[in-house]
Amino acid sequence: MSNLGHLLINGLGVVRDEAKAARLFRHSARLGAAEGQLNYGLALLRGSGGVKVDYQEALDWAQKSAAQGHALAHQQLPMFFNAAKNPNPPARSLPKSEAELRRLSVKDLGDVLRAEGIDFSDCVEKSELVARAALHLLGEEEPWDAAPEHTLLLEPPKKTREELLKQREQQQQQQQQQQ
Numbered sequence: 001m002s003n004l005g006h007l008l009i010n011g012l013g014v015v016r017d018e019a020k021a022a023r024l025f026r027h028s029a030r031l032g033a034a035e036g037q038l039n040y041g042l043a044l045l046r047g048s049g050g051v052k053v054d055y056q057e058a059l060d061w062a063q064k065s066a067a068q069g070h071a072l073a074h075q076q077l078p079m080f081f082n083a084a085k086n087p088n089p090p091a092r093s094l095p096k097s098e099a100e101l102r103r104l105s106v107k108d109l110g111d112v113l114r115a116e117g118i119d120f121s122d123c124v125e126k127s128e129l130v131a132r133a134a135l136h137l138l139g140e141e142e143p144w145d146a147a148p149e150h151t152l153l154l155e156p157p158k159k160t161r162e163e164l165l166k167q168r169e170q171q172q173q174q175q176q177q178q179q
Contacts, residue, residue: 022049
């Protein structure tokens with residue numbers, strides 16, 4: 001099951017589906033597979049697949065995997081311990097496409113909209129929630145740097161041929177007057 005989860009989370013030969021991969025990792029972990037325990041711990045750590053971030057539970061699953069002798073779990077335990085010390089999980093990244101919005105559950109869609117301060121009280125069906133989220137969350141924002149490292153240099157407008165010829169004539173007249 002853990003291997004199938006790897007295929008799903010990476011989109012290898014199948015359509016990428018993080019939520020289904022997280023469910024497979026959880027099922028595999030509950031059955032006692034060391035690989036599944038580590039993968040489910042990583043899903044809890046990152047919040048991938050719509051899983052609620054829980055650093056302590058992630059640490060517990062990683063420790064169970066390491067106790068079974070999983071080498072990668074041993075290597076990654078310090079990361080889990082450091083994350084468990086921080087009780088405030090980072091904000092979950094917002095969905096970046098309408099397909100990602102459709103994969104979320106109704107509860108998760110409501111949580112995302114609520115966290116962004118978007119009113120969705122008039123939405124009855126999931127399709128309405130997806131449309132509301134797509135309207136407000138998927139708009140492209142203009143990148144803006146509050147403290148740019150380099151000032152923008154604007155080139156002066158290019159002169160036409162006639163303007164250049166006129167300028168040359170004026171320069172020649174000035175030279176003749178000076179002589």
